[in-house]
Amino acid sequence: MNIPIEYYIWLSAILFGIGVLGVLYRRNAIIIFACIELMLNAVNLLMVAFSSYLNDANGQVFVFFIMAVAAAEVAVGLAILVMMYRNTKSVDIDILNRLKG
Amino acid sequence: MTLYLFYFLSFVAIFSALLVVFSKNPVYSVLYLIITFFAIAGHYVLLNAQFLAAVHVIVYAGAIMVLFLYVIMLLNLNQESEPHKSNLIKIAAVVCGGLLMTVLIGTLRGASQVVHQPGKDIGLVKNLGKILFTEFLFPFEVSSILLLAAMVGVVMIGKGEDNSVNR
Structure with a gap:
């Protein structure tokens, strides 16, 4: 393996930046969820890269747990989204600004 | 050879990640996200983490993305009539994302002394x-x-x- 670790850092930073961009750019709540998944995956990729380069298996176990948490998070989030759609007939994230205190 | 594979997978991942953000139809966004996940699974294989590659494909492409598509089709959102933010907010979003990316790359620059140690197949x-x-x-x-x-x-x-x- 002759790929420098910096290449993986750049790739992960770019993917994370695209995820942040999507969260700020779109109004559709489902796309925002998808971009959050993208950010989680960028972090996972970097963790696997460092774990593989340093021969430390703990990083890969953590990635496994992150995947489990992400699955739970998506299930709960999409259920909330379906409830929101049932009440307002829209998945526009700006509707949720009524939650402000 | 490995380096070319890395470039190809990175290009696919970044390109389809951009299309996730910029495509109008939510169904297309989710389909491009699946392509991104497959590219990341390819990276895992490249990093000799075969178990995580399999789990990634099964959990993300198999379960989470099906859930996304199911909700989109259940709510009948596959029309392109989504209201969009104003141009000022869009430009601000692009600037913020770019700045965050720059800061991340700048912060993590000192890692070049981490070299790959061959041996034990921990993946x-x-x-x-x-x-x-x-x-x-x-x-x-x-x-x-x-x-x-x-x-x-x-x-x-x-x-x-x-x-x-x-x-």
Whole structure:
């Protein structure tokens, strides 16, 4: 393996930046969820890269747990989204600004 | 050869990640996200983490993305009539994302002394399972409780409030 670790850092930073961009750019709540998944995956990729380069298996176990948490998070989030759609007939994230205190 | 594969997978991942953000139709966004996940799974294989590559494809492309598509089709959102933010907010979003990316790259620059140490195939199921079921046994069990709690919560939320039909 002759790929420098910096290449993986750049790739992960770019993917994370695209995820942040999507969260700020779109109004559709489902796309925002998808971009959050993208950010989680960028972090996972970097963790696997460092774990593989340093021969430390703990990083890969953590990635496994992150995947489990992400699955739970998506299930709960999409259920909330379906409830929101049932009440307002829209998945526009700006509707949720009524939650402000 | 490995380097060219890396470039190809990175290009596919970044290109389809951009299309996730910029495509108008939510169904296309989710389909491009699946392509991104497959590219990331290819990176995992490249990093000699075969177990995580398989789990990634099964969990993300198999379960989470099906859930996304299911919700989109259930809510009938596959039309392109989504209201968009104003141009000022879009430009601000692009600037913020770019600045964050620059800061991240700048912060993590000092890692070049990390060189790959060949040896032990830690990514294989055998070695990873040994660690998962000895050192990380307790978090493993706790994550099962987390999944159960999420399942109960989803059923409670999704059941709705209209209890007109009492059974």
